[in-house]
Amino acid sequence: MPALPALLAGALLTTLALGAQANEAAIRKTLAERIPQLSKIDEVRATPMDGLFEVRIGTDLFYTDARGNYLIQGELIDTKARRNLTEDRINKLTAVKFDELPFKDAVTIVRGDGSRKLAVFEDPNCGYCKRFERDMQNVNNVTVHLFLYPILSPDSVEKSRNIWCAKSPEAAWHDLMLREKTPASASCDTAALQRNLALGKKHKITGTPTLIFTDGSRVPGAIGAQEVEKRLAETASAR
Template structure:
């Protein structure tokens, strides 16, 4: 006599195929209806079931999250909170999508500044014309035992690019950066022969990871924090971050 699993295995395979076909059909329906009714959301990166039964997650532009029903008749813009576990599921999903592999960052395109032993690591995307960046830099002076990888990220205009070029092309990049950000010492013009293609690479890198503002901090565990957080918060985040 054949074991029961011998007969169940084909049945389970058929059930799995039916479930897959149903999910694909639902995804196709959602994509079609959303694209027809909301052309601005026609380029959908991914459709997947959400944690809430009957709800589907729509992802666009890399990390923008929306929710809809199986027919794409309703669109929900907002956050899903798990009240039992007190977790923001939407926030967790976005954090996962926007996580940056620290070890994959092109550190040769950054200005490296070591403070103290430099045992902790932090990457920061900054624009020299960003007022919040200047405030952040003043607070950052209180943080020790850290290696900073500063990615010049000139996104605020032509003058930002010009200042970034002058800083990158300076003999002492770290000094030129600190002189400008902390002491308002004007940035010297870059030499005509200086190769500043790094700035274009940094902008492309930031766009790839959907970095839309400065400063943006990236920690060794891939987590990122936008905005000018104070020294106490930086210390807390450095302590929490694990590769």
Template sequence: MKFLRSIAVFGLLACSLVPSFAQEAVIRKNLSEKFPAFAKIDEVSKTPMNGLYEVRVGFDLFYTDEQGNYLLQGNLMDVRARRNLTEERISKLSEVDFDKLPLADAFRIVRGDGKRKLAVFEDPNCGYCKHFERDLSTVNNVTVYLFLYPVLGPDSIAKSRNIWCAKDKPKAWNDWMLRNTAPANAECDIAALKRNREFGQKYNITGTPTLIFANGSRAPGAISAEEVEKMLVAKTP
């Protein structure tokens, strides 16, 4: 009897999955036929709102009906819980597994016992980054993995090269960002800089500074030392 009950339960589960897959196929087909940009849809999933589906293309979220006849983009709010479901979803999609970061393409700045971990992607010519670095220098007991991320132009690449090729990378970085002393010209293999940009494109790092915490969550922008401290405490796994 147990075996028969198991077969029956499995059959019910299988039947319940068929409409879901069929609905997804309909949405993919209709949207891709009407909009070339939707030729490659990464994910289709139901939302808590009846009849509304989320369509994900890369890091962009759209919403559609069961047939893919209507399309909208914006924030989906849970009014009762006062939650922005779209923001929460994007935040989850933006997470990066800290253990999978290419740390060999970064240099370390250790403060205090260095027990807490933080990765930062920065362009040396980013004004917000300089302001952020002054604040970050006051945060103690942290190891900062600094990924040079030259995206603002040729001079950013030149400065990143000189910092990456310096004998003392942390000193060259701090001299420039905190004391406005330009790094001396230096030459070495800078393939790491190219890999950093490729990594950033893959994970949608579109601005600097971008912070990634030990639990994989990220914070875009020059947040204050107090905010960094709060997030280091909250985000330590």
């Protein structure tokens, strides 16, 4: 016959599980009835804060009480650990499997031995991208997979096409970003650019540059060469 402590522990776990299921059911029912836009919830889960639950729709996060009577849209901060729990969760949800990126749709730029790897989504009219590219001239031994991502203006589409279709896309890209030399008009199959836009939308890439490292982590926005070096070293040691 099982010992009493073991029976009590098992009963407690069962009770907690049933309680969590009841909370999830109540949250889903209440929110669907009161806010039709929240009728298709992907996940409900407890947060580290007592009585607060995370409601996830895609990669959008909301917070609610155990009955769904109140809804919060914002960030949950762990003040003791000094961590943004909402940001951590979104980073995990939007992590990209680096090795599954469609590199055939990217301009591949190799510096030095190319041993370290990085993917970046950039718009040719992005001023921050130009600053990032200048800083990247100080980073060696790296392979950069550049996904042209024309989202800023119609002219971005034209410039991306001319770069993608150039005899040397890498040279055309650097001429524009480092020397302000507009790429010559060119034409070819640009289906890759449309696939890049779809890929970015899928992974909620809303700004440029957006960097993706081999561990799937991303950095939205331009960072300097020193920070790039740090992250390349961290991701290399993690693999």
